[in-house]
Amino acid sequence: MPASGSSTPPTALVSAATAWPQAERGTVQPRLADGTEYKPGIFLDARTSAGTAETPDGRFLRLVLLGAGDSVRELRRLPRPRHPSFQTFAVAGDELVWVEGTGGGRPALWAAGLKPGRPARLLSADVGRATFYQSQYDLVVTGGRVYWAAAGAADSTEVRSVALTGGPVRIQPQAGTWKLSAYPWLVDGVNQAAGATRLRDLTTGREVAVARAGRRATTACGPAWCRVAALAGDGTNRIELMHPDGSGRERIAGDVAATVITDVAPLDRFEVLAQVGPNSELTGNSQLVVFEMATRQTIEISPDAGSVSYRDGVLWWTTGNLDGVVWHSLDLRTV
Template sequence: MLRDRRIRPGVGLVAALAASALLLAVPPAAQGRRTAPTPAALAWPDAQRASLPAALADGTAYEPGVFLDARSSVGTAASRDGKSLRLLARAADGSVRQLRTLPSARNPSFQSLTVTGDLLAWFERTNGGLELWASGLGAGQTPHRVTADTGEARFYRSETDLVVADGRLRWVASGAGGVTEVRAVAVGGGPVEVRPMAGTWRLLTWPWITDGVADSAGARTLRDLVSGRDVAVARPRDGAIGCSAVWCRIVSLDADGYTRIELMRPDGGDRHEIAGDTAATEIVDVAPLDRFEVFARIGANSELTGNAQLLVHETLTRSTVEISPDAGGVFLRNGVLCWSTGSQETFVRHTLDLRTVS
């Protein structure tokens, strides 16, 4: 379900480690250990960014699910009378176009919104079950149900929970006996291909998949679903590890009990620390666009406000950039980073299109 996640210092595999930082103030000795990060406006002056109202013109609260660019998105809003939940395309000028509507009485949600080119795909959940839908984004396009044969689909709050590749929609589901089902169906519909794999796996960027989802230590193997090739992950002795096809993130605790976040290649090469002290992971996906690692630094007021300093480590330059000194509601989809500032009752959303960082 699309929902506000403003009070969420860390997610995914490493949440337990990162959450311990919430109770800690930044130690005085650590404050001078690192160079102050450069504000994003100075580091990336030409990157596309925007500030967006949290409500639509009709006064209803809008929850973005995926961004098309810094100003346009697809997301959800209740109808003014509260009787339905709408899936809307919100344009850069603030105008909206309704794609779908579901009665509130059916407890609806729109999940895992995914965009590839002009194609939008998503899951719809109601009391009647889970269905997969798709639509073109151009004017006059009509959404269509792709399939209701979704299996027991798994969701990890990752932008690869639903992947579009080679004209097919792909996701994973729980199978019998601890098996993961890698499912695929043509965008236009038809029979669902089910590929069983022993263990618990989740999709990455196509054609990669990773195991270790149910393992406290994290990933062991990356698998190419086209070639069948396995890549063994060089797991550290301590800490938890999660991987993309290009980078792995290691989260551990140092000798003083503070968080350490590192990146390395799956084979163990190019390992380097990107954050410590009261740093915490912010999103499930490791190094989106194979370039940016998003994290937060917990401050003295974070436990009270739910907000934190939002930072991005850029792997090409090995530099850290401050996105916001006081951010909440952080998520990243389709290369666009989104966060909010303000209180839970009154806030403004901000975006930065990382695809436009030169």
């Protein structure tokens, strides 16, 4: 945990291979064995992912499970002329859950067993006006149900859920605009420049106020940690972590750092950042780093990372350029 009240940013920068030699890593080539382009949507571990690829004839978009040894299992396919998309994913135990849609059609919630012989199944075609924020909490699977947030009427939010076996959708209306966080928590501030101001327990209705971080600050929160992006008095940017009540506030990065994923403090142990370099504006890539709370070290993950994503303990990113990219993964749960 960061030292309470410390204001000095960490200066040590070591490579992930040196700091975490036991951590599991993986590499995914941009094309499957059949020559089609593959884009991962979620990693189950460092070497297993689910993502999308067209069929070799270009007629369908497939959702596939890519395993060790580049084994491929098709979970679902949708006709290309319908402009299909697989929009967000979650994994719980042996279940993969996702939202899929087609151009002009209503999105639907689907699931499939990760073990062979358990085909994809429709959970619900009634997702409402679902709202997704590229967060691991866009879909939350707990207690045998899948939860998601949808826009309600008159500045309200619907927390919707359905059983993993399918059935009717349960709707819990919430006044205000909220998004899901670690269950059972909701967080507000979705459309506010200052960011989060409250957390709400979905099961009890209890609210927790988020400490004000300053006039020139934007706060993103979960139930354990908040990330503050602030403009300091000297005109420089700074990124800080604190608990929602304002305790434990500490600067973790300075002016060249930027937030790079939506979720705050993955596993309550790390903060993922990008260090912008002189070529970042030209290439679109940056130095990907992770601040480790326990050691107060900044660890270099990649010196030249492109697209960065995170879900359920696994961080992944690209290297390369417009002529071709390679996907890399790091399972932070194994650190």
